[in-house]
Amino acid sequence: MRKIYLSYLLLSSSLGASEWQAKDIYHDGWIDFNKNGQRDVYEDSKASEEARIADLLSQMTVEEKTCQLATLYGFRRVLKDPLPTNKWSEQVWKDGIANIDEHCNGVRGFVDGINSKPAENALSLNLTQQFFVENTRLGIPVDFSNEGIRGLCANNATNFPANIAMGSTWNPDLMYEMAKVIGSEAKALGYTNIYAPILDIARDPRWGRVVECYGEDPYHVGSMGLQVVKGIQDQGPAATMKHFAVYSVPKGGRDGGCRTDPHVAPREMQQMYLAPFRRAVVEGGALGAMSSYNDYDGIPVTMSKYFLRDILRDDWGFQGYIVSDSNAVKFVSSKHKVAEDYRGAVKECVNGGMNVRTNFSPPSKYIDPLRDLIAAGELSMDTIDSLVADVLRVKFRVGLFDQPYVSDPSLADKVVANENHQALSLRASRESIVLLKNDKSFLPLQRDGLKKLAVIGPNADHTSALTSRYGPSNVDDGVISVYKGLSNLLGSDVEVKYVEGCELASKKWPGIELVYEDPDAAEQKMIDEAVALAAESDVAVVVVGDSHKTVGESVSRTSLGLPGYQQQLVEAVYAANPKTIVVLVTGRPATINWIDRNCPAVVQAFFGGSYAGQAVAEVLFGDYNPGGKLSVTFPRHVGQVPYNFPKKPGSQAEQGKGDDPNGSGKSRVIGALYDFGYGLSYTDFALSDLKLSAANIAAGDEITVTGTVENTGKRAGDEVVQLYLKDNISSVIRYEMELRGFQRIHLKPGEKRQVSFTLKADDMSFLDREMQRIVEPGDFTVYLGNSSTNLPLSTQFTVK
Numbered sequence: 001m002r003k004i005y006l007s008y009l010l011l012s013s014s015l016g017a018s019e020w021q022a023k024d025i026y027h028d029g030w031i032d033f034n035k036n037g038q039r040d041v042y043e044d045s046k047a048s049e050e051a052r053i054a055d056l057l058s059q060m061t062v063e064e065k066t067c068q069l070a071t072l073y074g075f076r077r078v079l080k081d082p083l084p085t086n087k088w089s090e091q092v093w094k095d096g097i098a099n100i101d102e103h104c105n106g107v108r109g110f111v112d113g114i115n116s117k118p119a120e121n122a123l124s125l126n127l128t129q130q131f132f133v134e135n136t137r138l139g140i141p142v143d144f145s146n147e148g149i150r151g152l153c154a155n156n157a158t159n160f161p162a163n164i165a166m167g168s169t170w171n172p173d174l175m176y177e178m179a180k181v182i183g184s185e186a187k188a189l190g191y192t193n194i195y196a197p198i199l200d201i202a203r204d205p206r207w208g209r210v211v212e213c214y215g216e217d218p219y220h221v222g223s224m225g226l227q228v229v230k231g232i233q234d235q236g237p238a239a240t241m242k243h244f245a246v247y248s249v250p251k252g253g254r255d256g257g258c259r260t261d262p263h264v265a266p267r268e269m270q271q272m273y274l275a276p277f278r279r280a281v282v283e284g285g286a287l288g289a290m291s292s293y294n295d296y297d298g299i300p301v302t303m304s305k306y307f308l309r310d311i312l313r314d315d316w317g318f319q320g321y322i323v324s325d326s327n328a329v330k331f332v333s334s335k336h337k338v339a340e341d342y343r344g345a346v347k348e349c350v351n352g353g354m355n356v357r358t359n360f361s362p363p364s365k366y367i368d369p370l371r372d373l374i375a376a377g378e379l380s381m382d383t384i385d386s387l388v389a390d391v392l393r394v395k396f397r398v399g400l401f402d403q404p405y406v407s408d409p410s411l412a413d414k415v416v417a418n419e420n421h422q423a424l425s426l427r428a429s430r431e432s433i434v435l436l437k438n439d440k441s442f443l444p445l446q447r448d449g450l451k452k453l454a455v456i457g458p459n460a461d462h463t464s465a466l467t468s469r470y471g472p473s474n475v476d477d478g479v480i481s482v483y484k485g486l487s488n489l490l491g492s493d494v495e496v497k498y499v500e501g502c503e504l505a506s507k508k509w510p511g512i513e514l515v516y517e518d519p520d521a522a523e524q525k526m527i528d529e530a531v532a533l534a535a536e537s538d539v540a541v542v543v544v545g546d547s548h549k550t551v552g553e554s555v556s557r558t559s560l561g562l563p564g565y566q567q568q569l570v571e572a573v574y575a576a577n578p579k580t581i582v583v584l585v586t587g588r589p590a591t592i593n594w595i596d597r598n599c600p601a602v603v604q605a606f607f608g609g610s611y612a613g614q615a616v617a618e619v620l621f622g623d624y625n626p627g628g629k630l631s632v633t634f635p636r637h638v639g640q641v642p643y644n645f646p647k648k649p650g651s652q653a654e655q656g657k658g659d660d661p662n663g664s665g666k667s668r669v670i671g672a673l674y675d676f677g678y679g680l681s682y683t684d685f686a687l688s689d690l691k692l693s694a695a696n697i698a699a700g701d702e703i704t705v706t707g708t709v710e711n712t713g714k715r716a717g718d719e720v721v722q723l724y725l726k727d728n729i730s731s732v733i734r735y736e737m738e739l740r741g742f743q744r745i746h747l748k749p750g751e752k753r754q755v756s757f758t759l760k761a762d763d764m765s766f767l768d769r770e771m772q773r774i775v776e777p778g779d780f781t782v783y784l785g786n787s788s789t790n791l792p793l794s795t796q797f798t799v800k
Helices: 002-012 049-059 062-067 086-090 118-135 163-167 172-189 208-212 218-234 266-273 275-282 305-315 328-334 342-352 364-375 381-397 409-415 419-431 482-490 521-535 566-576 593-598 612-620
Strands: 071-073 099-101 143-147 193-195 238-244 288-291 321-324 434-438 452-456 495-499 539-545 580-585 601-604 672-674 685-692 703-711 717-727 738-747 752-759 778-785 793-799
Touching: 049 381, 062 364, 062 381, 086 118, 118 143, 118 172, 118 409, 143 381, 163 172, 163 208, 163 218, 163 419, 172 193, 172 218, 172 409, 172 419, 193 288, 218 238, 218 266, 218 275, 218 738, 238 275, 266 275, 288 305, 305 342, 321 381, 328 342, 342 364, 342 381, 419 612, 452 482, 452 521, 452 566, 482 495, 482 539, 482 612, 495 521, 521 566, 539 566, 566 580, 566 593, 580 612, 601 612, 685 717, 685 778, 685 793, 703 717, 703 738, 703 778, 717 752, 738 752
Parallel strands: 071 099, 099 143, 143 193, 193 238, 238 288, 288 321, 452 495, 452 539, 539 580, 580 601
Antiparallel strands: 434 601, 685 703, 703 752, 717 738, 717 778, 778 793
């Protein structure tokens, strides 16, 4: 501890920070947080967690308790100083604070000696922690929270693909390993609470934050997200799941100031939108939840006792603390208009069960009205004590009262973005790629005879499109574009030439989606340059799609077509050279009907992270055999939306025929462009030998499903074996079938392997007419295949 203090003096001397005397509170095996010279129960690591919480709570004043119910945003957000100064003793956090969010993580820039290197970052958090341990009365450590949905939000941390890309890996084991990297880098830097995973279900592709979701199916999202919770928390930090709840279906897929009015029935809300959160809590023990901006059935979630207490705590047994999304408390009065003013909003949220308010404003803006409400008798101390106890429980559970500091900040330089972590990032980029079309085995390309390769498109050499928000900072220089990846792979053997072809989003976009206008002279010149290059090349690779301008938070769409003049670029290049491959670097499904009909090969890369360009190059030339599967349905037209999996019987039916009272009209586009779970490979696989461990089981019992998968082709590759379950007859309408298991298997040519799935009672259950979870007697059909529409094997069992 003395080493930490001396390091603080060296750093703070140039920053004008207060040089307080180091406290003699550090003892062998315990810390005298309240500086009374004796080991209190809350300072004793051998005491029970609840005893420690009760002892600490009994010593806290109202001022100290209310400070544990607010977030302080970090350096250059709310805090003006990266390290404590003598002015801190005049601020509201002199009595402590629940958590400091995004402190020194680089989002607001870097300061040499503070956060330009991992070890500096770790030391800065230690020194900030030192203020709270040594200079507040009870020494309650601060919980350092940070974003981390695709890698820790810190300077040059390991950068993984966006969530929509990670969802396409269909590999929970990979998700766990990625989360371990996030958790270990967080721990090395001193962050103790990571705002991940995002467990929202992407049911409307127009919505901007589809890029941050794992997919559209609750079982798939729950399986992937569960491993993120486990991976982060196994390394020490808490995992805070978001956005709870029913956040991802604002009316019309609109984002921005709306984010409200989800049209979701109660049973669908529970079985679809809450299902991944339920697994994260019940199976994963998630220690954090972020309450969302939106309402449900007229009640803002952030003040909803039904969501925050009845469901999250009473039904699921959640033991962590709930932090509001930024502005969620304010929106109760300012947007939702269910409280007269901000003071009233605070009261509603506290009584509803929200623990910690977060906003980009000083914590006093919340703490002051909170204290006024308590003084006026409008909030009970029992309510306050319960909320504070939840916050303290997390702090005890992550070990802050036993070791509040990073023990050796210098080790952070060896942990953050090390070689093993980078290798895993590359693996993730490879596994996330989905081969959508490969007409007459056009891919992989052969190097022999290939002299000139054209690389064209607004995303061909722009690296910003390969990352997304809420992840590592300052990583763009290390991101490999598709053009760079192909150039590196081919070297001097093939001439690789690049032109941009068009801007990603033209100046006239999105207006031209309503009334089309031809490109202006400058825009047409860019397209003409691309056409000229394509005409003189053996093959053209056109890389199109999205960027932060067209997808992401507050960036929703009214069309799913390629933005700007990208479609015109593809068509012009194809006309000049039919050997045109389209690579989609997108953050959502795209309606690419013309491309699918005409171009010989289509590769979906999503936002593939630092190694996206290398991975795409390896796929195009066969150095890596793609095995990803779509976790979202690609509709043919935006007018079909919502169009997704799972679905209720008849809800996505084709036009009527025969005795259908709707007749046999042909007035609309039908069917998906690419279905949920779809993805091609350069090899072939066959499934066989579907067997059940029993033909009949009792309600509540498990059943084992086995099958054999064989690589019948000539290349090694990955297959994702998918299990779907159908309740043939039920007392309420259920989905036509539901995903209930999946495994990604790597096989050499001719290799066979048995796959095994265990269907538990929960997999067969549903909410009955009284909204009680039951397993209903009857017949169930099990399907095995490699997509939601390619299920060659089936069998049945009966629940007695």
